[in-house]
Amino acid sequence: MASLLMLSQHLITTITRDSAKEKNHHFFQEIREHWQYGENFFSEYEEQERFLKDLNTNWKSVFSMKKFLMRYIKNIEVAEKLWSKQLSKESWKVNEVFLQARKYLLGENQKNPLNELEIAFNVRSFWYRTYQLMQNEVPENLHHYLEVIIEGRLQKQVEHENVFLSYEDISQWLQNHSSFFEGEFCVALLSKEQAIITNMDIDTYEHLLLHQEHFLWQGTLKVSEEEQEEEQITCYISSFSLDDDSQLFLGVHYDVWFEVENQLLWLSRLGLAVSLLIALLASWLIRRRSLQRLQAINDTCLKIQQGNLSIRIPELGSKDELDTLSININQMLEKIESLMMGVKQVADSIAHDLRTPLTRLVSKIEMVRTQYPDMDQSLEEIFKEADRLMTIFNALLRISQVESGTQREYFAKQSLVAIVSPVTEFYEPAFQEKNIQLQKKLPKESIEIVGDKNLLSQLMTNLLDNALKYTPENGKVLIKLTKNQEVATLIIEDSGPGIAESEIKQVFQRFYRAEKHRSTAGNGLGLAFVKAVIELHQAHIQLKNRYNSVESDERNFSGLKIILSFRCYE
């Protein structure tokens, strides 16, 4: 940016002498026009600035950057020239305007010195590239030449203060690149002495000088000596002042220029598209990666829920939020597992230490009983108590065994009807003795689930045992098995007193006994076992109190409704 200001001052000093030729009226007209131009230029900048800002978050588009810089440089040159020609006395004002323009252009970016540096760097590297182009090869089209000239000069200006681009430089370069005069390009080089090198068919050069920086020219090109065919063409011409006050006019066939413009536009759009694509791709990759990791965490949690406590979430060591989460979950699992192991070890050792003496106790009482059948009633009581103790103990151990989830490895395909039916039959005589009406609604077709037959039979036994126990004489019990798509539902309803709503959640706890049934026989482990088996099978159980309902006729009884749902085997 600083170089541009230097350049403006340089130009002011070099071009002022030409002002004598111009008429005041014309100049003021021109100034107004250029003011308009400058305003357009600034509003265009605003747009460019927004564009850049958008791009700034993504990858910077090289092409749009280039276009931006090109316009910037060109427009500044236009303004510079105008001001320097007409208002040399007010050069300081010009400076101020440029300073303000610069501030305006940089806008918010000014807060960040890095951005300024970045732009400066890009400008310099761009200059350098075009400078190289000029030294080595003929660019493909005139637009490049324009760049070459401008950038070449700026390059020299920046790199070597004392090196000028003069008439000699350009004429020599033009001679070396004679191909330049063929095709759609037009060139005119005017020195102070009016020496001219051109392929343009023009009589006087005065009107060339009258033109602005960029203008359209209609005429013919001197293609070669032999060819007399002359074709009227329209060229888009830019003029440049060289360092020794000579003027260079470079033009390109309007169609070519138009095409180049289009290409540049296309390139900038492509650049935008590419950068957007890259941004989308990057965000998609990041999203997918996060989703995959979340999925892994989710899977692990599911497996743990299913009883495999030893499993861990893979840690990537990337130290991001997800990895920290994984590490924390793993540490938590480690802790839980060690606690569980502790509990299990205590339970196991209790089981091991108590089981044997308990068995021996029961057996010894039993032996005494058989040896002395006439012993008094108290021995019988002792035996019963010991037996009860053993039963509770076995039931407890069975529940913890089910809860451990190890039995899942023995799961097989089971027919629910084949499990429910025999247990119901087993209980039938007992219901009959209490004169309870037992309704069975079992489907003819087989309903298959995956599970453990033994545990499911025992679950059924426990539920029917409860129904038998709590249903009063002359009551009703309904057993209904249905299948709805992938879910098998087993419903057991009784006409017993139900469970108090406040206690419904607690009945699954070990040794919990509903307040009003404390006197009934039982150990409070039946439903705890049911719950353990249900969880092992990843099924659901729901207890509901039924009240006398008017709408249905045959099931018109109040009581407890137990709903079990299993996922069917497909």
Place this chain on the structure above:
Amino acid sequence: MRLLLIEDEHTVADYIIKGLNEQGHLVEWCDNGKEGLIRATTETFNLLIIDRMLPQLDGIKLVTTLRATDNATPILMLTALGDVEQRVEGLRAGADDYLVKPFAFSELMARIEALSRRAQKTPTSEKLVVADLEIDTRKRQVFRQGKAVKLHQKEYQLLEYLVRNEGQVVTRTMLLEQVWEFHFDPQTNLVDVHVSRLRAKIDKDFTYPLIHTVRGAGYVLKKYQQHEK
């Protein structure tokens, strides 16, 4: 009877030996699987009682090896509590019956009796006769004193099992396993209900009963001497 007990828990072994001795059986004991295998193959026993978990040679492997040598001695397997799946493993390996620890001594006795009896008997016969009770196992028909008795399916299965183990104590657990295929303790007295229903059909209207309750153990089907007159 001469029995071999292979059990590593000394206390358990002690009380089994003591109990069986009192019942008049001769019990040999070793506390590891390897020695157990050697003794079982080199000596002759009426019955082997093998624990599932044994040092040096696992109970399942012991049974498998023993059966591979064409040794047909009846085997009763002892398994840890609730390992019903191991029961399947044990039976598949070649054991004849299993018993879940801890067990009542009467249960052990009943199993031993049943096993030794089974070993002596020819396994199947079409007609089973106990006193004046006749069962045609092919047609599943039951006659008492020549009169046909109509039984439900489970009642019939119950009776057939009792008859096949005539004179032997049959525990409730054995009945649950054999008749209902419940390999768990349903913690109810429902077996008694079923037996009393059977009794109502088989014994009630006849001169003397055949099914008797054995206190603290189970049931036995036999004709007592006093009824012969």
